Amino acid sequence: MIDLHRLRTNTKAGLGAALASLALLTLFTTGCPARERDVDIATRNGILLLGNKVEPLDLDPQTTTGVQEINIHMALFEGLVSPHPETLEPEPGVAERWEVSDDGLTLTFHLRQDAKWSDGQPLTSADFLYSWRRILSMDLAAKNTFLLFPIKGARAFGSGVGEFSSVGVQAPDAHTLVVELERPTPWFLSMLMHPAFYPVPQHVVEAKGGTASRASGWTQPATMVGNGPFRLTQWVPNSIIKTAKNPQYWDAANVKLNGIHFFPIENLGSEETAFLGGQLHMTDALPGNKVRTYQNQTSPYLRVEPYLGVYYYMVNTAHPALKDPRVRLALALSVDRRVLIDAALGGVQAPAASFTAPGIHDYAPPPVQSFDLDRAKALLAEAGFPDAQGMPRLEILYNTSENHARIAEVLQAMWKQHLGVEVALRNEEYASYLNSRDTGNFQLARSSWVADYPAPAAFLETLASWSGNNFSGWRHPRYDSLLKQAESVADDAERNILYTRAETILLEQAPVIPLYHYQTVYLIHPAVKGWHPTPLDWHPYKYVSLETPAAKK
Numbered sequence: 001m002i003d004l005h006r007l008r009t010n011t012k013a014g015l016g017a018a019l020a021s022l023a024l025l026t027l028f029t030t031g032c033p034a035r036e037r038d039v040d041i042a043t044r045n046g047i048l049l050l051g052n053k054v055e056p057l058d059l060d061p062q063t064t065t066g067v068q069e070i071n072i073h074m075a076l077f078e079g080l081v082s083p084h085p086e087t088l089e090p091e092p093g094v095a096e097r098w099e100v101s102d103d104g105l106t107l108t109f110h111l112r113q114d115a116k117w118s119d120g121q122p123l124t125s126a127d128f129l130y131s132w133r134r135i136l137s138m139d140l141a142a143k144n145t146f147l148l149f150p151i152k153g154a155r156a157f158g159s160g161v162g163e164f165s166s167v168g169v170q171a172p173d174a175h176t177l178v179v180e181l182e183r184p185t186p187w188f189l190s191m192l193m194h195p196a197f198y199p200v201p202q203h204v205v206e207a208k209g210g211t212a213s214r215a216s217g218w219t220q221p222a223t224m225v226g227n228g229p230f231r232l233t234q235w236v237p238n239s240i241i242k243t244a245k246n247p248q249y250w251d252a253a254n255v256k257l258n259g260i261h262f263f264p265i266e267n268l269g270s271e272e273t274a275f276l277g278g279q280l281h282m283t284d285a286l287p288g289n290k291v292r293t294y295q296n297q298t299s300p301y302l303r304v305e306p307y308l309g310v311y312y313y314m315v316n317t318a319h320p321a322l323k324d325p326r327v328r329l330a331l332a333l334s335v336d337r338r339v340l341i342d343a344a345l346g347g348v349q350a351p352a353a354s355f356t357a358p359g360i361h362d363y364a365p366p367p368v369q370s371f372d373l374d375r376a377k378a379l380l381a382e383a384g385f386p387d388a389q390g391m392p393r394l395e396i397l398y399n400t401s402e403n404h405a406r407i408a409e410v411l412q413a414m415w416k417q418h419l420g421v422e423v424a425l426r427n428e429e430y431a432s433y434l435n436s437r438d439t440g441n442f443q444l445a446r447s448s449w450v451a452d453y454p455a456p457a458a459f460l461e462t463l464a465s466w467s468g469n470n471f472s473g474w475r476h477p478r479y480d481s482l483l484k485q486a487e488s489v490a491d492d493a494e495r496n497i498l499y500t501r502a503e504t505i506l507l508e509q510a511p512v513i514p515l516y517h518y519q520t521v522y523l524i525h526p527a528v529k530g531w532h533p534t535p536l537d538w539h540p541y542k543y544v545s546l547e548t549p550a551a552k553k
Contacts, residue, residue: 037278043527043546046258051271053284054399054430055238055264059219061195062135065143065469067450067537068264068284070195075243075260075541076226077198080109080128080177081189085543086532088454090189094123094199094227094250095177104184111175116248117201118224118231125171127199133164134205135196139212143468144196146461147452150188150487152180155466183488190453193538201225229255229542238264256530256545266430268402272523275301281525281546287402291346291521301523304348305533308357309450309518310459311349313396313411317511318473319443321392326383328510331444332369333376334418335411341516344406348521352514355449356459356503363456363496368507369514373418380419388420395424398446399433407515408446437471445471450518451536456499457483463506474511 042049053068061073082093095109115123132151135142136158149155152168168180181188191197201218204225205211208218217223224232229252230243241262245255263280265271268287274280286294286302294302315328322328337351354365377387385391396411398404408425415421423444428436437445449469451458461467464483465475482502489495506512520537530544 039278039281039525039527042261042281043525043548046256046546048257048260048528048541048544048546049279049281050260050262051265051274051280051282051284052241052262053264053271054266056241057431057434058215059224059232059235059241060200060214061198062131062140062142062144062200063214064195067448072241072243072262073195073198074538075228075230076224076232077195077200077228078249079192079194079197079199080111081192083193083534083538083540085530085540086534088190088193088534088536088538090193093193098189104186105181107179107181107188109177109179111177112250113175114250115227116250118226118228118246118248119201119204120248121201121203121225122174123199123227124174125177126174127202128177129169129171130202131199132167132169132197134200134211136164136167137211140214141468142196144194144452146464146467147191147194147196149466150181150183150185150191152182155182159466184490185487187453187455194452196452199227201227230257230260233259240264251542255542257541260541266400275523275525281528282531283523285403286521286523288345288406289402291348294523295346299523300526303520303522303524303533305520305537306535307450307518307520307537308360308454308458308535309448309537310352310355310357311407311446311448311515311518312352312355313513313515314437314442314445314447314472315511315513316440316443316445316471316473318440321394322443324383325509326379327385327391328513329369329508330376330379330383330419331415331421332507332510332513333372333379335369335414335513335515336371337515338371340407340410340414344410345403345516346521348519349516350519352517353507354503355463355506355512355514356456356499357451357517360451360454360456360458361492361496363499365456366500366504366507368504369510376419380421388422391421393422393424395426395443396446397426397428397433397436397442397444399430400427404446440471440473444513447471447512448518454535456496456503457486460499460502460506463511472511474509476505476509479505479509 052071056069058064061077078093080093080095081090084091094111094115096112098109100107117123136145138160145158153166156162157167170178204218209216221232221235229249231246233244234242244259268285271283275283315322341347341349353367353370356365396408398408412423415423436442449462462469465480479502482498486495486498527546529547531539
């Protein structure tokens with residue numbers, strides 16, 4: 001069992017610091033290496049080598065939701081608009097220009113005449129009609145359907161009511177797409193950059209099983225067709241995904257890389273070793289107990305950047321031991337997040353007493369779940385478990401990762417020492433973990449959410465009853481009602497009041513236990529240029545390049 005007192009007094013002593021220090025001393029030395037490193041060869045050939053954490057479930061942008069899948073989608077596809085590499089402001093993508101009506105309800109997009117799929121076939125407005133109909137189809141059962149709900153009639157059709165003709169999307173001709181919204185949505189253009197809005201190739205999807213087919217094989221290298229700056233060339237499961245520059249991309253002349261290789265390295269220590277050994281240009285993350293070592297070394301390879309995301313525990317509210325919101329809130333209030341972050345993550349993350357990340361459109365989320373041990377104990381007693389007497393043993397589910405394991409161990413210790421609650425740990429590989437989460441086979445599950453666009457709704461709608469990403473079993477009519485009211489309010493201040501009321505309900509009911517708001521922590525090779533810090537950790541690959549260091553004299 002972890003000693004919390006020791007954690008509080010000795011959190012600066014990161015595990016493995018000596019090994020990391022030694023590795024840093026030998027990284028990119030000036031001496032002549034015995035053999036040329038993989039990154040040197042790849043840099044010379046314009047191939048970016050990226051750690052990408054886990055094996056993707058699929059490469060279909062309409063059925064997958066993980067960040068690691070999105071990283072690959074953004075290489076293979078492009079939406080109507082594309083993110084600016086530094087600000088993420090919407091720039092022309094498949095649409096070369098657009099107009100927004102004075103009332104903000106109608107957007108008219110003019111598609112490029114030279115937009116093509118990677119097999120050379122023309123990309124037209126009909127492809128967007130097909131794709132948006134597909135993701136809204138109940139037969140596909142896509143989890144990100146709710147992202148299209150700002151479109152007029154999309155919520156009803158996505159719920160199985162009416163025909164697609166009632167949805168506010170029309171294609172007057174092959175290169176014009178007209179979108180009608182239910183109400184003015186200031187961030188809708190930013191939403192269009194999300195993979196849920198990407199076009200998928202009808203001629204390929206239909207040949208491989210049709211609209212409702214999942215994992216049908218159309219995303220395999222032999223048949224995969226996209227419209228992004230890169231095309232898929234190889235996929236070796238649990239080993240590597242290779243892409244090459246797409247010559248059919250409308251802006252191919254300005255794509256600087258010749259390809260990107262994605263490596264699904266689930267073990268953070270192994271990923272760090274691969275970087276230090278010259279096998280990667282960039283890691284996806286860094287073991288939490290190594291962060292201070294890199295900081296103390298003032299390492300030029302360490303990046304710590306803000307990120308609109310939250311790491312939290314999802315609570316299965318249908319489980320008998322966790323049906324009572326007082327029990328759930330007691331668990332949330334008994335977590336000392338500062339100690340947790342210092343002990344498990346090197347102290348670089350921001351404690352989260354709310355679900356929504358702060359600083360979005362002047363929204364100040366309510367800090368309902370701040371550490372309050374006295375109230376936590378009182379709530380547990382009110383629920384019939386004074387000093388945890390009679391409280392069933394709980395279980396934490398997490399997928400394989402040193403950081404996830406360390407966080408679970410610290411929480412296990414806190415809940416035992418603060419409340420007397422016994423907690424077991426259950427580690428599963430990523431695919432098994434997702435299946436357990438999706439089917440409700442968990443009590444407390446490690447979860448994370450990264451905003452799909454910069455607005456409070458991007459967080460709060462995740463726990464709405466209509467969200468395909470709400471696996472907690474929690475449903476609250478008042479919460480849903482407040483979110484719907486907020487959608488129809490034009491004034492930011494008034495809308496934020498409604499969001500505050502909704503989030504207060506969410507945090508007091510505690511189907512989620514937010515632990516920290518993200519900062520991205522990773523290692524990057526100096527050859528990588530054009531990789532800018534962005535709040536969604538999106539990096540349009542067309543702007544990224546590799547620069548060979550000048551030869552030493």
